[in-house]
Amino acid sequence: MSDSLIAITGDDFVLVAADTTHTRSIMVVKESGEDKIMELDSHKLLAASGDNGDRNAFCQYVQKNSALYRLRNGTPLSTRALANWTRRALADALRKHPYSANLLLAGYDASPTEGKPGKVSLYYIDYLASMQQLPFACQGYAGHFLLGLLDNGWRKGMTREEARELLDKCIEQLQTRFVLGAPKFAIKLVDKDGVHVIESADA
Amino acid sequence: YQRRVRDRHSTSFQMAAVSLNFLTDDGESHAPSLGLNAQLAPHFMVPQGNPQHFLATAHEGAAKADKLEFAHGTTTLAFKFNDGIVVAVDSRSTQGPYIASQSVKKVIEINPYLLGTMAGGAADCSFWERQLGRECRLYELRNKERISVAAASKILAGYCYSYKGYGLSMGTMVAGWDKTGPQLFYVDSDGSRLKGHKFSVGSGSTYAYGVLDRYYREDLSAEEACELGRRAIYHATHRDAYSGGTINVYHVKEDGWVKISADDMMTLHDRYTADAPN
Numbered sequence: 478m479s480d481s482l483i484a485i486t487g488d489d490f491v492l493v494a495a496d497t498t499h500t501r502s503i504m505v506v507k508e509s510g511e512d513k514i515m516e517l518d519s520h521k522l523l524a525a526s527g528d529n530g531d532r533n534a535f536c537q538y539v540q541k542n543s544a545l546y547r548l549r550n551g552t553p554l555s556t557r558a559l560a561n562w563t564r565r566a567l568a569d570a571l572r573k574h575p576y577s578a579n580l581l582l583a584g585y586d587a588s589p590t591e592g593k594p595g596k597v598s599l600y601y602i603d604y605l606a607s608m609q610q611l612p613f614a615c616q617g618y619a620g621h622f623l624l625g626l627l628d629n630g631w632r633k634g635m636t637r638e639e640a641r642e643l644l645d646k647c648i649e650q651l652q653t654r655f656v657l658g659a660p661k662f663a664i665k666l667v668d669k670d671g672v673h674v675i676e677s678a679d680a
Numbered sequence: 681y682q683r684r685v686r687d688r689h690s691t692s693f694q695m696a697a698v699s700l701n702f703l704t705d706d707g708e709s710h711a712p713s714l715g716l717n718a719q720l721a722p723h724f725m726v727p728q729g730n731p732q733h734f735l736a737t738a739h740e741g742a743a744k745a746d747k748l749e750f751a752h753g754t755t756t757l758a759f760k761f762n763d764g765i766v767v768a769v770d771s772r773s774t775q776g777p778y779i780a781s782q783s784v785k786k787v788i789e790i791n792p793y794l795l796g797t798m799a800g801g802a803a804d805c806s807f808w809e810r811q812l813g814r815e816c817r818l819y820e821l822r823n824k825e826r827i828s829v830a831a832a833s834k835i836l837a838g839y840c841y842s843y844k845g846y847g848l849s850m851g852t853m854v855a856g857w858d859k860t861g862p863q864l865f866y867v868d869s870d871g872s873r874l875k876g877h878k879f880s881v882g883s884g885s886t887y888a889y890g891v892l893d894r895y896y897r898e899d900l901s902a903e904e905a906c907e908l909g910r911r912a913i914y915h916a917t918h919r920d921a922y923s924g925g926t927i928n929v930y931h932v933k934e935d936g937w938v939k940i941s942a943d944d945m946m947t948l949h950d951r952y953t954a955d956a957p958n
Contacts, residue, residue: 499874504886506866507874530841530871574845 479657480513480526481619483647484581485627486599486612487635490668491583494644495524496659497678509661512678517543518553519671521584523563526616527604528577535570535578539563556584560600560608568606579604579616585667595669622654623647637666641675753922755884755913756786756797757892758853758864760877763902765855765862765932767795768909770884770917770945771925773802782925791816793936794832794856799882800849800869808850812836829856833865833873841871851881855932862932884916884923891915902931906940914952917945 479500484493495513499506514524515536523539525532542562547553554562560582570576580602587595601614613627614620630643644664651658663678756769769786772779786798788809794816798805815835819827833854840848848869855864866874866881878896880888891912900908906929917923927948929940 499872504889506879507876510876511874528870529874530837530844533873534841534871 480617482524482526482581482616484583484599484614485640486597487640490666491597491599492640492644492666493522493524493583494662494664497661497663498659510679514665516672522665522667524581526579531576531578555586556598564602564606564608577604581614583667622650754799754882755888755916755923756799756882757880757888758855760862760864761900761905762898765864766905766909767855767930768913769928770913770923772923774922787930795937797853799851804848804850808839828858829863833867837867837873840869844871853879857932857934884920887916887919888912914948
């Protein structure tokens with residue numbers, strides 16, 4: 478709950494931000510440098526929050542299974558298919574034992590037709606494995622502070638600069654109002670050219 | 681010819697089984713006369729009544745909640761600096777209000793170039809870190825190369841994660857020097873694994889962090905760094921009831937770890953307060 482994840486989509490990109498801290502009760506175990514946005518493949522990002530062990534294990538599980546699919550079938554899974562697979566995997570895990578991982582899955586899919594632009598999508602999957610495709614999303618307490626701001630500021634077809642400005646406002650807002658507002662956020666972007674690291678998690 | 685006595689009440693050591701009745705008896709004297717009667721070997725003269733009874737009742741009533749509560753009662757720390765890694769720990773083991781030991785080895789020497797620290801359940805830490813040592817050795821044999829600290833810590837985190845929810849209690853740090861340089865990882869029983877350059881784990885960690893965070897510099901000399909580690913643990917042992925005993929300090933260098941010092945916390949207290957201005 479104390480982890481913050483934010484994602485904003487444009488027409489042809491998705492911007493994903495995650496805080497870089499690791500806290501345990503009253504203590505900051507790691508104040509920066511924890512990368513919570515995993516690169517599933519060349520054009521997909523999986524940001525995860527929640528219990529550190531569950532988060533790490535689950536993200537790696539999704540990443541490796543995504544790679545396995547690609548190796549077996551010669552082509553990567555689409556974002557939508559992978560999101561549904563991920564949701565199902567989380568639901569199954571949850572029905573075996575308590576599980577705490579909240580996810581934001583963002584990806585770019587090239588168009589099946591040559592020359593046509595591909596599309597980006599963002600999926601919100603919470604720890605109970607409910608899923609929704611959204612234009613922008615938050616995980617953790619961040620949502621309480623930011624969804625109003627995002628509802629107000631988000632437009633369809635935002636440029637990268639506009640999205641980055643909106644994201645910066647969001648981060649600033651968390652730092653102002655959220656007791657656990659981390660100073661450092663890692664930011665990654667996915668578009669037709671793949672994954673770009675805008676702000677590295679490393680201190 | 682020795683007649684084998686299989687009688688339950690016999691205290692002779694020549695029996696097939698050792699009688700433990702002396703633990704539960706009500707104080708009737710079974711003490712043999714020593715020397716002349718060679719058939720009856722001497723048995724334990726327990727000084728304080730009945731230890732079995734004591735252990736069974738030590739955690740009753742108000743102290744019941746303390747029983748088997750692994751609250752990571754300890755202080756351990758490790759930090760990277762220019763000259764490697766300093767690892768410093770206390771040595772107190774507690775069971776609720778009872779101090780079980782003042783001389784626990786909380787740094788586990790996994791192999792000559794890898795150290796693990798212990799916080800939480802002593803058995804969990806020492807067993808799994810020893811298991812890690814075996815796995816590291818197998819890696820060396822199979823790959824003709826030392827295992828990296830990242831891989832070693834990941835093996836340990838894997839053990840923890842696979843037992844997640846089953847009550848393992850471990851808050852441990854894995855420190856070593858491999859071909860990528862000095863590396864420090866924090867691994868705990870939730871399955872967390874964090875790479876970092878400074879960690880303190882245990883009930884006294886907040887006190888240790890105070891000193892450690894404010895006086896840490898990357899360019900500390902080896903001696904200054906060891907003293908910083910020692911001092912940080914000392915302050916934690918002073919304030920935290922569940923930390924104390926001896927302060928053990930290790931230094932991880934390129935060619936392996938070295939044990940630097942083992943100082944009784946009370947001796948350090950006298951030394952530090954003698955140095956203090958007032």
